[in-house]
Amino acid sequence: MNFQPYLLRKTFHPANYSPDEVFIATDMNLYSDVRHTGWYKHPDWFAVVGVDRLYEQQDMRLSYVVWQEGINPFVVVELLSPRTEKEDLGQTLRKAENPPTKWEVYERILRVPYYIVFDRYTDQLRAFQLTGSHYRELELIESRIWIEDIGLGLGLWQGSYEGIERLWLRWYDRNRNWIATPEEIAKQEKLRADKLAQKLIDMGIDPEEI
Template sequence: MLNYNPQQRLPTSEELPCSDDTPVDHELQNTIPNLLRAILLLIWAAREDWFFGVDMGIYDRSRQILQTPIVPDGFLSLRVQRHKKPKGRLSYVLAEENNIVPVFVLEYVSKTYGGEYDRKMEDYARLGVRYYTIYNPDYWQRDQHQPLEVYRLTNGNYERQLGEPVWMPEVGLGIGRELGVCEQWQRDWLYWYDQQLNRYQVPEELIEQLQQQLRQQELRAQQAESQLQQEKKRAQQLAEMLRRLGVDPDSV
């Protein structure tokens, strides 16, 4: 049982462990949440009221006392500072974030089962996370679940949201899967979607689109230059014909 002492000084985010030191056992545990974060940096570039953490410890008061964080693969908080302190956040301590709980949490299920469908679900419900997303692309049959499951917290319990992508009104985003390319790797990735369930672009796609627009603009410029040269040549030919007829082309 946790002994509560209101006079007890609690460790700060700089003093707390930044993670639980559990190593990831698949590179996608970092790649997928980092892709979601990269998309947010594009679509919410002008906003300063959000933070997306990757493999970062979250502490409520009890975990702060025990110095045992809960560490999702990714999480999103709204109505918080995007950049905090010159060196950034070392962990996410609710007491230092106006007690704002992340609105979205992502867990990636890898070869080693980590309690995503039971223990962690209970932990996030207790914490008050509105949307809990479990991505299990490789072991969903083993675990007798679907590759992507999104749960919404209602009256203290998680209810699975049907359909895909899933629109999350409290977040202002949808979440879903789609075949795509990230880091030159073609596979199913998680993406954000708008309210009409149109997928947001990833940085690589935006770069390719801008490069294509630049190539098209350069081609149009080359075509315009070629047309201008042809018109100059035609004008020179007409001037020469006038001279042969005894007419000064400059007097026309």
């Protein structure tokens, strides 16, 4: 199992949007062209801001259909593999009768503001921002990109997630602190509770009596 999309999901908390105004998808069909309703792309991870978390505020989505939703994805992340690398990086030429490539869909049809690609085999992170009608590659400092519109940054973090130690792609806040996952928050709270309990015991107080 590829845990990377789940770490992205658990740490994506835009500063200026409530959780109910954010939709996040992993390996979900993304339909972009009402003239060709059978055409879709399958991003590894994408997020839409300013849209209801639930479809029509009541149900989970099985796909994301932009002409029904009215709001395009704000950021797309593709995790490169040797099989998909050329298409993900816009290096694939297509025949006129074939559906557009991922790059063409994100850049020209959906006009996704931020497109991120991460190669876990080489640990290379690349980020593209839509400028005018084309993507412009951003110069990254310390393998990080700051996105002011959502008050979040994305970068490479060295650490252990799901028992795997490596470089991971995850979100960070304005103070350059990595956004904690629910599991990390629970662990931190338990450590604080244990320290407090031990302090009370050292003072001769039974924690259960408080």
